Amino acid sequence: MIKATTLSLLSIIVFTGCQATGEKHRSSSYVLGDINKRQEAKTINIISITEAKVEIDNKEARKNMALVGGLIGSVAGSFIGHNQGETLTGGALGGIAGATSGLLPSKSVLVDAVTITYSEHNKIYTSTQIGLACEFKPGVALVVSTRTNETRVQPNANCKNN
Structure with missing residues (x-):
């Protein structure tokens, strides 16, 4: 019983770390359909950089945790059931309990971002990007647009270096 409890607690600790990082939403990250294609690019003048947070979907982490939790729960439940003579029942109940662990991670997470204020053609604009403030500095920067009204x-x- 102690082994099963330890296994359950360990699985919760391990899987709570499975959160969305926002890496795929960074301005320097692209989907396969956007590479090796001509994209509009222009230079801007960054005036200021302000730290921000962006809320992103955590659906993938929830799905992964439910899958792995279900597997671990089945094994743990089978172990508990085996010791009590009910392997199949223990495995089924453990699997259900483990699969519901996918409900534990939040539906969304906040990731580090920056709001960049810049000038272009004598107008001032802002654009929020997932990333760190140290990745940007005042001065000239490149903006790539893969879609209309997109600022990467x-x-x-x-x-x-900072």
Whole structure:
């Protein structure tokens, strides 16, 4: 019984770390359909960088946790059931309990972002990007647009050099 409880607690601790990071939403991340294609690019003048947070969907982490939780729950339930002579019942109940662990992670998470204020053609604009403030600095930067009205401000600084 102690082994099963330890296994259950360990699985909860391990899987609560499975959260969306926002990496796929960064200005320097692209989907396969956007690579090796001509994209409009222009230069802007960054005026200021302000730290921000962006809420993103955590659906993938919830799905993964339900799947792995179900597997671990089935094994743990079978172990408990085996010790009590009810392997099949224990495995089924453990699997159901483990699968519901997919409900534990929140539906969304906040990730680090920046709001960049920049000038272009004597007008002032802002654009919020997932990333770190140290990746941007005032001055000239490149903006790539893969879709209409999209601003993918490319990092113009390196966090290691700041």
